[in-house]
Amino acid sequence: METRIKNIFNRLEEEVDAIFLFNSTKPHLDLTFFYVTGLIEGQFEGSGVLISPNGTGEIVTTRLEEESAKKSDLPVTAVKKKEEREEWMEDNLAGFDRIGVNATELTYHAYNKISDATDAEIIDVSDAIIDARNVKDDEEIERLEKACDIASEVAEEITDFIEEGVREYEIAAELSYMMRKKGATGEAFETISSSGPNTAEPHYTCGERKIEKGDFVLLDFGALHDRYRSDITRTYVVGEATDKQRRMYQVVQEAQQAALDKIGPGIKGEEVHNTAAEVIDDTEFEGRFTHGLGHSLGLSTHDGSGLSPSVDVTLEQGMVFTVEPGIYLPDEGGVRIEDDIVVTDDGCRVLTCADKRFKVI
Numbered sequence: 001m002e003t004r005i006k007n008i009f010n011r012l013e014e015e016v017d018a019i020f021l022f023n024s025t026k027p028h029l030d031l032t033f034f035y036v037t038g039l040i041e042g043q044f045e046g047s048g049v050l051i052s053p054n055g056t057g058e059i060v061t062t063r064l065e066e067e068s069a070k071k072s073d074l075p076v077t078a079v080k081k082k083e084e085r086e087e088w089m090e091d092n093l094a095g096f097d098r099i100g101v102n103a104t105e106l107t108y109h110a111y112n113k114i115s116d117a118t119d120a121e122i123i124d125v126s127d128a129i130i131d132a133r134n135v136k137d138d139e140e141i142e143r144l145e146k147a148c149d150i151a152s153e154v155a156e157e158i159t160d161f162i163e164e165g166v167r168e169y170e171i172a173a174e175l176s177y178m179m180r181k182k183g184a185t186g187e188a189f190e191t192i193s194s195s196g197p198n199t200a201e202p203h204y205t206c207g208e209r210k211i212e213k214g215d216f217v218l219l220d221f222g223a224l225h226d227r228y229r230s231d232i233t234r235t236y237v238v239g240e241a242t243d244k245q246r247r248m249y250q251v252v253q254e255a256q257q258a259a260l261d262k263i264g265p266g267i268k269g270e271e272v273h274n275t276a277a278e279v280i281d282d283t284e285f286e287g288r289f290t291h292g293l294g295h296s297l298g299l300s301t302h303d304g305s306g307l308s309p310s311v312d313v314t315l316e317q318g319m320v321f322t323v324e325p326g327i328y329l330p331d332e333g334g335v336r337i338e339d340d341i342v343v344t345d346d347g348c349r350v351l352t353c354a355d356k357r358f359k360v361i
């Protein structure tokens with residue numbers, strides 16, 4: 001994990017002597033802890049890792065997690081109780097002038113524990129961490145590929161389950177079960193299983209509504225595997241499709257393809273968003289694409305960056321993003337098609353390979 005640690009230090013705007021990543025209790029865990037330790041198993045509440053500019057680090061954890069922690073290539077100190085961890089922090093943090101922390105993931109309580117242990121100046125290094133985590137290494141891409149394969153297979157197989165009368169939450173449950181059966185350790189995020197007019201709400205989750213003939217069914221879900229996450233959306237029509245539904249789907253698909261063609265090293269994330277938005281805005285659905293085109297993906301579903309006017313990022317080889325244009329017509333319905341991609345040396349490679357041709361089921 002030496003390279004990952006050095007990646008963070010190389011991207012710092014102001015130098016620090018060390019960085020301490022410190023987890024509280026779930027859900028207040030800093031996923032960067034897992035980025036630098038490479039650990040898959042374990043919870044690691046109340047654990048931390050102290051990393052140095054030379055690429056070394058040390059994990060401090062509890063006896064409960066000791067065996068899991070030993071799977072990292074970093075040395076481990078396992079403490080029996082909180083007081084021992086505080087002593088460890090005093091012994092190990094006291095000698096520095098400047099200590100970096102990941103402020104976006106650190107609770108105020110944990111921050112106070114660090115400042116009690118040292119007189120060092122505490123510096124927020126979260127921007128460097130986001131930048132480092134944005135570019136995935138080969139091991140991370142392998143884990144993402146596996147998470148994407150699971151979601152892609154499920155996206156194709158779920159169509160056998162969808163029919164008139166089935167409820168949205170039943171489809172959500174089936175998606176979860178199918179992913180677990182294929183080896184996922186869980187859902188990457190709360191599944192969106194929407195139907196009919198509900199598909200017009202991009203972040204609807206799921207409800208009791210029964211599928212009706214002529215509905216759009218929009219499924220947005222992902223698999224968690226070895227701590228990495230996939231994120232895919234497919235939209236289907238049940239029974240019989242109208243010309244308008246076909247047209248909405250066609251425009252979204254064209255917008256997505258234009259974006260995929262645009263992606264490559266050196267391109268701004270915002271330009272990719274604009275490319276897709278222009279395709280939609282040149283049609284009768286102008287103004288109905290109401291969110292950013294995509295977000296970075298990795299240990300977290302929203303990994304800190306994105307393809308959006310509100311994010312300033314220049315694409316580099318190894319970055320992973322979702323590409324998810326949509327058209328949403330209030331009270332009628334919506335279409336979204338989402339795939340995960342990795343930026344390559346001359347374009348991008350799509351990681352979620354489920355069929356996305358227009359489908360009436």
Ligand SMILES: [Mn+2]
Nearest residue numbers: 231322324338
């Ligand atoms: Mn997404």
